[in-house]
Amino acid sequence: MTITVALFGIAREIVGQPSIALDAPAGQSAAGLLAELRSAYPGLAGLRSLAVAVNSEYAADDVVLHERDEIALIPPVSGG
Amino acid sequence: MTITVALFGIAREIVGQPSIALDAPAGQSAAGLLAELRSAYPGLAGLRSLAVAVNSEYAADDVVLHERDEIALIPPVSGG
Amino acid sequence: MQIDLTDQPIDVAAVLQAAESAEAGAVNAFIGTVRNRSEGRRVVRLHYEAYPPMALRQLARVAEMAQEKWPMLRKIAITHRHGTLEIGDVAVVVAVSTPHRADSFAACEYIIDTLKEVVPIWKKEEYEDGTVWVAAHP
């Protein structure tokens, strides 16, 4: 399946684009996606934290991703 | 000497007027004034607290009153 | 420091603005309004009586004490209203600014707590069947 990952803040700058489309195995987990992205973009590994959001909620490591999910990478937030 | 005592809130209502003029001995203290007023107006004794203010400051018991001081009786405050 | 006592409606935004500072990222504000109930009774309106010169002096003292306890306080603005207030009217606004937010909460709460203990302002609650001077008796 193909999943699209939206990127924000410093993660967007590290990757160099506002979103990426990836081929992912069926049953890909949030943790699996994180590992893959950290390997493809080593700059992401230097961040204080990095989370995956699925459909506007933070996803636990074992959450399984689906093609139609709205997926985003969440670097350390700093609102307020 | 004659001192004038300004009255507010429930103290004003108990005494029935916004200020009272009193003959006071030279050297009258804040505590002495309070005792005299409580005796003259027993309703004051039922209040949760009663303080004397001299020139816009709370007066300790042993503060000596003078004729030109601006003296006030302060019943329990409830601003805010 | 901006201290005010007024018998006119309080301009809340103006008090907040008086507390803002380019050097302080955090503003905390407390706004006390007239509730429609008090200890189970329906309140119709409130009457605040003040001893103006002493109230202003004591409001300033409270602000000075807060400034001593929280030296990082940049600005302090306090406005208290007196006279007759209807339900929903703003009775008091306290606003402070600090570089970091935890201090703004602590200092603002200290100011309103202390104000209620020392500032000579008295509140008479009016119910449908009478009035009571708040907290006057034990």
Next chain:
Amino acid sequence: MQIDLTDQPIDVAAVLQAAESAEAGAVNAFIGTVRNRSEGRRVVRLHYEAYPPMALRQLARVAEMAQEKWPMLRKIAITHRHGTLEIGDVAVVVAVSTPHRADSFAACEYIIDTLKEVVPIWKKEEYEDGTVWVAAHP
């Protein structure tokens, strides 16, 4: 509950008003503004980037969590700005109302503290000689 994310200047008074209630005598508000210094460096301006649908969802969650912890909360209003902000501009306003004041301070502080941990908004500080994404690195 009134939750908003906007790229326009925040009307602070309107947010406060949205939190007022005739049943609640206490309103506490936190206003976060852009400071001219950060960790010793002079800040020229700030850029806030948001992930809007998730930011709105998480702001609402924070408000819901506060309502669970403080069931006496009457109203909660939160507005966060994004885009480019100049020194002194208001970035966020949190306002809550409760019948008694101590709860209003505690709930408002909880909301802003939690907001800063979970809401997907990112702040880039611009200095005279560069920019930094705040808190991105350990």
